[in-house]
Amino acid sequence: MTRKEIKAQAARYTKFVEWSAEDECFIGRSxxxxxxxxxxxxxAKVYTELxxxxxxxxxxxxxxxxxxxxxxxxxxxxxxxxxxxxxxxxRRLAA
Numbered sequence: 001m002t003r004k005e006i007k008a009q010a011a012r013y014t015k016f017v018e019w020s021a022e023d024e025c026f027i028g029r030s031x032x033x034x035x036x037x038x039x040x041x042x043x044a045k046v047y048t049e050l051x052x053x054x055x056x057x058x059x060x061x062x063x064x065x066x067x068x069x070x071x072x073x074x075x076x077x078x079x080x081x082x083x084x085x086x087x088x089x090x091r092r093l094a095a
Contacts, residue, residue: 001062009062010055012071017047030054032069033061 001009017028020039028050029037034057038049061068085093 001059006055006059009068010051010058012073013054014072015050015054017043017050032072033057
């Protein structure tokens with residue numbers, strides 16, 4: 001897989017950066033492709049590092065001969081979701 005193909009595959013995955021009051025830094029995650037995340041004090045740098053980390057994961061998964069997980073944008077949803085939960089958890093799930 002070429003670098004260009006890796007970047008194209010990585011671009012399909014959800015990436016988000018949010019402030020963590022508990023950790024007092026920005027946390028970047030891509031839940032579809034990696035369990036962990038990246039963190040730092042500069043939001044833009046965290047996003048850049050997150051993009052690089054996702055690209056590395058795509059390359060590793062490909063090199064190991066495994067199938068990449070389906071990006072969230074490719075999944076089909078029924079549009080129905082009924083669940084009661086705390087507002088703070090609802091906010092995180094919506095992200």
